[in-house]
Amino acid sequence: MNTVLSLAGVVIKELYRRKDFYVLFVLTALITLLLGSVNLFNDPKIVRYLKDVCLLLVWISSLVIAIGTAARQIPAELESRTIFPLLAKPVTRGQLIAGKFLGCWLACGIALVIFYLFFAVISGVRETRWPVFNYAQALWLHWVMLGIVIAGVLLGSVVFSAPSANATICFVMVAGILLLGGHLNSVAVRQPEPIRTITYLVYFLIPHLEWFDLRDLVIYDQDLVAWWALGLATLYAMSYVGVLVVGGWLVFCRKTLTT
């Protein structure tokens, strides 16, 4: 466990050494503050558009950070050949994958906390209310969702040859699931066989990342999500994380590292 934590620590250090997070955070903050400074019909109480844009930017930034960070972990170790002394420590391949996953996930968690703190301050100042639990739920599910994404990207990084290809494929898949994943059943019923069965199969196989998007509930001041539903969604996400991380480990174990 210590080895995994040490590896995770290195990944977290990498996040704050690289400029990705700072650039994305500054961009998010800048755009949000600029929009917040716009005078809309002389009404300073208008806030939902600001919450909408800010959360959208937070989601985009978090996905960029998660996919960008996870996609380069193993290829970078291979390219710089640091993976060989690392595996000779001895660190097992399983520990390496687990450490990389944990590091990326925790790093994204830290970034998310900062993003959501910014969001809470901006919306709290405007609407003078602080629905802390709603924000906490949104943050938690967002983070859990990023766990699935990171696990998927890590698996991709041992399958695909180039990190850029992996990152692009993962971006397309995540965006596709977020936009269409929940509607595949509606699409399936209108299709002839065998497309219907295939579409349904995809629908049941993919991780439903759209569940973890609580932006609308936060923006439109809806009630809290039932805590048991939150727990079940977390379990659902963890099972996908488990499958993807184990899958990544199995593929990595079969991978020859001499090339």
Place this chain on the structure above:
Amino acid sequence: MKRTSVHLILVLLAAVCFTLATWIQPVVVTLGRRGQAESVLKVLLGDGRRLFANHFFVQADVSFHSGYYPSIFDRREPPTSSPMTRGHDEHGEDAHEREMAFLGQPRDWIEQFGRYFRVTEHKHLEGGQEREILPWLRLSAELDPQRVETYTVAAYWLRIRLGRIADAEAFLREGLRNNPDSYQILFELGRLYQENRRDTDRARNVWEQALRRWTEQESKKEQPDIHGLEGIAVNLARLEEAQGNLDRAVGLLELGKKASPHPDDLQKQIDELKQKQSTLPR
């Protein structure tokens, strides 16, 4: 020596910056002037911005429904007009409720469980919260200043629900500057003068102008906007009636009758006016 050259380079760079600033300043001023006539978005996006204008108009409707809104996958029929665009008329409410009952029974456990994480209650903004639709309408108007509906819808909510008459008037005036021939904006402006400002003369002038514009643009069309004509004619008739110009009021109601879905009601009013006319001393 090296230190001196670094300082000299810095001085040189500062001089270059200053020179560039004096050179760029007039260009920036010109751009600023251009921006007054054409918004920054127009300069940046060109005509492509109109594509996004409709998206932001729909986003205003999404905001009006607090996020409960059908996606293209949820719609079985083309969308009808939303209460955001037509205010709250009673006869459209049932059709709207039917349209918004798009969720139905969940098809499977994934859909059923997913509903815990999305907005599932159909409600409209009220109690001053209607202001939340305004940024999207503002943005839509910025992107497509020729989209007349954006101005009339925003003005309706500003005027009727938020009581912000001056803002509504300013926005309508902006719309009129961008669409000088729009009878819809003129009609809405007339309502503002009549109902909020109690300025009958200006309301009459604006509505008369709206009627002229409608005749110029719509009368020769195969399917003219008769709803628009009815609104102008009937409102102008009421104003003329209140002013004692019964002849003109009858004429306008006759015009409105041709466009109205309830011509019998208007005929009744015409008869009443004619009766009133006959009782008046000549």
